[in-house]
Amino acid sequence: xxxxxxxxxxxxxxxxxxxxxxxxxxxxxxxxxxxxxxxxxxxxxxxxxxxxxxxxxxxxxxxxxxxxxxxxxxxxxxxxxxxxxxxxxxxxxxxxxxxxxxxxxxxxxxxxxxxxxxxxxxxxxxxxxxxxxxxxxxxxxxxxxxxxxxxxxxxxxxxxxxxxxxxxxxxxxxxxxxxxxxxxxxxxxxxxxxxxxxxxxxxxxxxxxxxxxxxxxxxxxxxxxxxxxxxxxxxxxxxxxxxxxxxxxxxxxxxxxxxxxxxxxxxxxxxxxxxxxxxxxxxxxxxxxxxxxxxxxxxxxxxxxxxxxxxxxxxxxxxxxxxxxxxxxxxxxxxxxxxxxxxxxxxxxxxxxxxxxxxxxxxxxxxxxxxxxxxxxxxxxxxxxxxxxxxxxxxxxxxxxxxxxxxxxxxxxxxxxxxxxxxxxxxxxxxxxxxxxxxxxxxxxxxxxxxxxxxxxxxxxxxxxxxxxxxxxxxxxxxxxxxxxxxxxxxxxxxxxxxxxxxxxxxxxxxxxxxxxxxxxxxxxxxxxxxxxxxxxxxxxxxxxxxxxxxxxxxxxxxxxxxxxxxxxxxxxxxxxxxxxxxxxxxxxxxxxxxxxxxxxxxxxxxxxxxxxxxxxxxxxxxxxxxxxxxxxxxxxxxxxxxxxxxxxxxxxxxxxxxxxxxx
Amino acid sequence: xxxxxxxxxxxxxxxxxxxxxxxxxxxxxxxxxxxxxxxxxxxxxxxxxxxxxxxxxxxxxxxxxxxxxxxxxxxxxxxxxxxxxxxxxxxxxxxxxxxxxxxxxxxxxxxxxxxxxxxxxxxxxxxxxxxxxxxxxxxxxxxxxxxxxxxxxxxxxxxxxxxxxxxxxxxxxxxxxxxxxxxxxxxxxxxxxxxxxxxxxxxxxxxxxxxxxxxxxxxxxxxxxxxxxxxxxxxxxxxxxxxxxxxxxxxxxxxxxxxxxxxxxxxxxxxxxxxxxxxxxxxxxxxxxxxxxxxxxxxxxxxxxxxxxxxxxxxx
Numbered sequence: 004x005x006x007x008x009x010x011x012x013x014x015x016x017x018x019x020x021x022x023x024x025x026x027x028x029x030x031x032x033x034x035x036x037x038x039x040x041x042x043x044x045x046x047x048x049x050x051x052x053x054x055x056x057x058x059x060x061x062x063x064x065x066x067x068x069x070x071x072x073x074x075x076x077x078x079x080x081x082x083x084x085x086x087x088x089x090x091x092x093x094x095x096x097x098x099x100x101x102x103x104x105x106x107x108x109x110x111x112x113x114x115x116x117x118x119x120x121x122x123x124x125x126x127x128x129x130x131x132x133x134x135x136x137x138x139x140x141x142x143x144x145x146x147x148x149x150x151x152x153x154x155x156x157x158x159x160x161x162x163x164x165x166x167x168x169x170x171x172x173x174x175x176x177x178x179x180x181x182x183x184x185x186x187x188x189x190x191x192x193x194x195x196x197x198x199x200x201x202x203x204x205x206x207x208x209x210x211x212x213x214x215x216x217x218x219x220x221x222x223x224x225x226x227x228x229x230x231x232x233x234x235x236x237x238x239x240x241x242x243x244x245x246x247x248x249x250x251x252x253x254x255x256x257x258x259x260x261x262x263x264x265x266x267x268x269x270x271x272x273x274x275x276x277x278x279x280x281x282x283x284x285x286x287x288x289x290x291x292x293x294x295x296x297x298x299x300x301x302x303x304x305x306x307x308x309x310x311x312x313x314x315x316x317x318x319x320x321x322x323x324x325x326x327x328x329x330x331x332x333x334x335x336x337x338x339x340x341x342x343x344x345x346x347x348x349x350x351x352x353x354x355x356x357x358x359x360x361x362x363x364x365x366x367x368x369x370x371x372x373x374x375x376x377x378x379x380x381x382x383x384x385x386x387x388x389x390x391x392x393x394x395x396x397x398x399x400x401x402x403x404x405x406x407x408x409x410x411x412x413x414x415x416x417x418x419x420x421x422x423x424x425x426x427x428x429x430x431x432x433x434x435x436x437x438x439x440x441x442x443x444x445x446x447x448x449x450x451x452x453x454x455x456x457x458x459x460x461x462x463x464x465x466x467x468x469x470x471x472x473x474x475x476x477x478x479x480x481x482x483x484x485x486x487x488x489x490x491x492x493x494x495x496x497x498x499x500x501x502x503x504x505x506x507x508x509x510x511x512x513x514x515x516x517x518x519x520x521x522x523x524x525x526x527x528x529x530x531x532x533x534x535x536x537x538x539x540x541x542x543x544x545x546x547x548x549x550x551x552x553x554x555x556x557x558x559x560x561x562x563x564x565x566x567x568x569x570x571x572x573x574x575x576x577x578x579x580x581x582x583x584x585x586x587x588x589x590x591x592x593x594x595x596x597x598x599x600x601x602x603x604x605x606x607x608x609x610x611x612x613x614x615x616x617x618x619x620x621x622x623x624x625x626x627x628x629x630x631x632x633x634x635x636x637x638x639x640x641x642x643x644x645x646x647x648x649x650x651x652x653x654x655x656x657x658x659x660x661x662x663x664x665x666x667x
Numbered sequence: 668x669x670x671x672x673x674x675x676x677x678x679x680x681x682x683x684x685x686x687x688x689x690x691x692x693x694x695x696x697x698x699x700x701x702x703x704x705x706x707x708x709x710x711x712x713x714x715x716x717x718x719x720x721x722x723x724x725x726x727x728x729x730x731x732x733x734x735x736x737x738x739x740x741x742x743x744x745x746x747x748x749x750x751x752x753x754x755x756x757x758x759x760x761x762x763x764x765x766x767x768x769x770x771x772x773x774x775x776x777x778x779x780x781x782x783x784x785x786x787x788x789x790x791x792x793x794x795x796x797x798x799x800x801x802x803x804x805x806x807x808x809x810x811x812x813x814x815x816x817x818x819x820x821x822x823x824x825x826x827x828x829x830x831x832x833x834x835x836x837x838x839x840x841x842x843x844x845x846x847x848x849x850x851x852x853x854x855x856x857x858x859x860x861x862x863x864x865x866x867x868x869x870x871x872x873x874x875x876x877x878x879x880x881x882x883x884x885x886x887x888x889x890x891x892x893x894x895x896x897x898x899x900x901x902x903x904x905x906x907x908x909x910x911x912x913x914x915x916x917x918x919x920x921x922x923x924x925x926x927x928x929x930x931x932x933x934x935x936x937x938x939x940x941x942x943x944x945x946x947x948x949x950x951x952x953x954x955x956x957x958x959x960x961x962x963x964x965x966x967x968x969x970x971x972x973x974x975x976x977x978x979x980x981x982x983x
Contacts, residue, residue, distance in 0.1 A: 045762070126718045261756070261762040282768050534709075
């Protein structure tokens with residue numbers, strides 16, 4: 004008995020010994036509940052929405068968006084000039100912009116960061132976004148070819164990689180259109196005029212990084228650097244002495260480690276510094292004391308919690324831990340929206356008056372009385388810069404060699420016209436997303452008007468099918484061609500990881516079977532297989548979705564280019580291609596937008612490579628009466644420094660903040 | 668005893684190598700590309716290829732040997748790598764190394780698992796004794812019923828119920844997080860429930876079995892009190908099956924707390940492990956499996972030693 008007791012006591016002692024409990028209590032002005040941790044804090048490597056949000060918090064680019072209307076505002080660059088031919092941009096940098104360690108931000112920082120973005124060694128997802136820059140694509144391809152050839156050859160000494168690297172630096176300097184005229188003037192030359200180039204520059208991947216930090220320069224260099232006015236004044240140390248970068252002697256490539264992205268090490272030039280970061284737990288951002296525009300900051304600190312379980316995120320919010328849940332994602336979200344609708348209906352009159360008084364919807368919401376039981380104010384649906392669609396396989400044959408009925412545009416048009424989109428958003432997804440018939444969310448890009456697409460018209464759909472030779476010839480309820488062969492069983496490829504597509508796919512099946520007399524089968528596959536099937540064209544109809552990257556129609560329309568890496572449909576049309584080419588070289592913006600609108604009309608009315616359903620809606624959970632500063636613009640960039648808790652908002656607060664809280 | 672320990676320690680690297688090889692093969696065969704996002708934009712083909720090459724994911728043999736060398740420290744000894752026991756960067760969270768992730772998460776999972784087992788022991792043994800001392804009575808039925816519920820209800824149900832009752836309605840305990848004993852209570856209770864139920868049943872059957880054995884009858888004939896018989900004589904032998912269950916149970920509690928960690932947002936290893944498999948984060952999968960296997964093998968050894976110590980007959 005004594006022994007058993009001892010064993011249990013031993014276990015207890017072990018427990019006490021391992022009782023590893025550290026104090027988590029951090030006070031922050033704003034607490035955000037996020038569903039996943041960041042992939043990276045290296046701006047050039049970013050490609051997730053949440054990473055971008057952190058990118059804007061920790062770094063500042065030449066220019067920044069005003070997230071109310073996505074106009075371009077000064078960032079590190081105070082002013083800029085564009086040459087008459089629209090190909091040369093000259094940026095004058097603010098002399099007060101500083102890194103979080105106090106060093107000045109200079110044009111050399113930007114040259115270094117653009118080089119980093121354009122080096123294939125960095126394996127940056129968004130390198131090709133900057134191929135608008137003169138010589139950049141050629142430089143990228145040259146370096147990729149050089150390192151590939153280098154890896155194949157024998158290299159007895161490590162110097163060869165160094166040699167290639169020196170050549171690369173010279174080549175970048177001589178052929179790529181990014182030049183530091185002096186410490187404060189940066190010049191960027193473009194291949195061709197690009198009307199949305201400033202919008203591209205606002206993107207997080209164009210933010211500068213602090214070279215000595217990301218390369219891990221030896222600390223004894225620091226003093227030398229300070230004394231001489233910046234790292235560009237001293238000779239860069241050999242890679243052998245750098246902590247985080249190395250030249251691989253076998254491949255000739257520059258390899259980056261990311262241990263610098265840690266509290267205390269990370270040096271940024273954005274509004275915040277990284278004060279704490281614990282993997283998949285929390286991240287604390289505190290105001291950067293050296294930030295050069297302190298007057299734009301509405302809070303002093305932001306804490307970001309990672310809670311992976313959707314249900315727990317909601318409970319955590321409800322218990323008052325957080326101010327904003329970035330991703331609701333629970334199965335009962337449509338019920339929450341119904342509660343919101345109840346609330347809006349209850350106060351419809353008052354809401355109307357407030358809206359008439361010129362308030363934005365979200366400002367008006369904040370002024371309404373507290374919700375009662377069964378009502379809800381803290382869930383906000385925001386139509387995103389994104390489109391939900393189902394792809395048709397446009398290739399002549401399917402992956403298994405069968406002939407593909409959807410290679411015929413008439414069949415695709417029939418399948419599009421057979422679908423009642425309103426019924427889907429109303430009864431199936433129950434999120435009431437704005438339905439769309441074309442690819443680009445209406446009104447999301449200034450100066451661009453989307454043409455209409457194919458609407459729901461079951462009769463027209465059957466007529467199209469008959470034109471294509473498919474009709475019910477033996478009255479069995481199914482359609483056949485002239486040879487009497489019934490229409491092949493249509494397969495819909497979808498992924499069960501998102502329940503949304505189960506319900507939509509089922510409804511599409513019903514609608515098509517009812518309206519067209521075809522047999523439809525669902526083929527659910529895991530996300531990993533799904534990506535592979537899409538790439539290989541192994542599907543008839545597959546669910547898809549697309550988020551726009553930058554404020555130009557081509558961010559959506561390029562999906563229809565023959566050789567675009569995201570053209571899953573295998574759609575290829577000369578007319579579409581030549582319209583996109585013509586738009587790319589057109590210098591007059593209005594003319595260009597017309598060309599693109601014509602392209603969209605052609606694609607979405609005649610060729611219809613995809614069945615566009617609706618705009619995707621993002622659900623935010625926050626109460627507008629408690630938190631202001633969240634942008635409701637479709638592009639969903641959130642600038643954390645604009646967030647402010649309502650109870651700390653006094654009437655005398657700077658007018659710009661409250662004005663900026665308004666929603667288009 | 669010493670021979671047993673030495674022999675097991677010799678076996679350890681071989682077992683680990685076998686586990687490494689099997690896990691690697693399985694993980695490699697998971698379809699998909701760990702560097703790819705589940706949704707949306709696909710990077711250009713040449714970038715995808717470069718990314719795969721960067722992490723040596725273009726060739727299974729290169730990855731297998733390279734990772735083995737770095738993880739075991741052989742590469743370090745040979746001077747090819749600057750750190751020993753490097754489990755690589757996480758492929759899905761590239762700013763973090765697997766070593767850092769494990770160092771942060773293991774103590775959390777350990778604390779949670781051990782607390783749960785401790786709770787399970789106390790509650791389970793008590794319930795088993797109460798029921799087993801008087802089989803067939805109301806006490807017995809009630810404890811059996813509770814044990815049945817504990818075993819049958821999935822932890823995510825128990826967890827969510829506890830969460831809603833104690834954290835949301837009564838507001839006496841925090842909903843999520845980690846950092847104080849308060850944070851530990853709900854997840855530990857949830858995790859303990861099935862183990863406690865199992866232990867209660869083991870103890871009960873042990874007790875019932877021991878009641879009819881000769882030495883208990885003798886004690887009773889001597890006029891020893893009912894509780895003294897139960898606690899001093901019968902329990903000691905009734906607990907043997909519980910002790911042998913404790914080894915695997917402790918290992919399971921420390922490693923298999925995925926659901927509990929997820930529901931309560933506890934920053935342990937369980938969630939990382941499952942997510943790593945789902946997203947094919949090879950380095951994290953390998954790192955977690957290697958670490959866990961080491962712990963499991965060592966824990967089994969500890970249990971064997973404990974067992975012999977409690978019941979000296981086994982050694983003979």
